Amino acid sequence: MSEETPGKTPETGASAAPQATSSPESGSSPSTGSSSGPARSGGRPSGPGGRPSGGPGGRGKFFRRKKVCKFCTEKIDAIPYRDVRLLQGFVAERGKIVPRRLTGVCTKHQRRLTRAIKQARNIALLPFATRH
Helix, strand or coil: CCCHHHHHHHHHHHHHHHHHHCCCCCCCCHHHCCCCHHHHCCCCCECHHHCECCCHHHCCCCCCCCCCCHHHHCCCCCCCCCCHHHHHCCECCCCCECCHHHHCCCHHHHHHHHHHHHHHHHCCCCCCCCCC
16 A cells, blocks of 8 residues: 555656546536536525535524514603613623614614613713714
């Protein structure tokens, strides 16, 4: 085996490039940059081991619970603009309103929450943005 390894390394190194460019599977010129079939999986990058990211069954690593609207569960209809502690939980560190896909608030309450945050900003209870 030790005799075959040094003899094969120059041959494989020299012949690897022509084999890759003239493979009958690719069917296109080497300048296109496309490789074999697994790379054509809908444009999504595959994870380690050639498998699509998300693990077996197409699910992610961790199971995420469905987010439930805080205002619906506590039966809060009116969101007070004066309640700064409540509103600060829905405003990011830089002063941006956190989107509902991150907070889990329903659409109806997200609109009311946005209105309350904007009212609190206008009367200087919440900052428009942070200083940097």
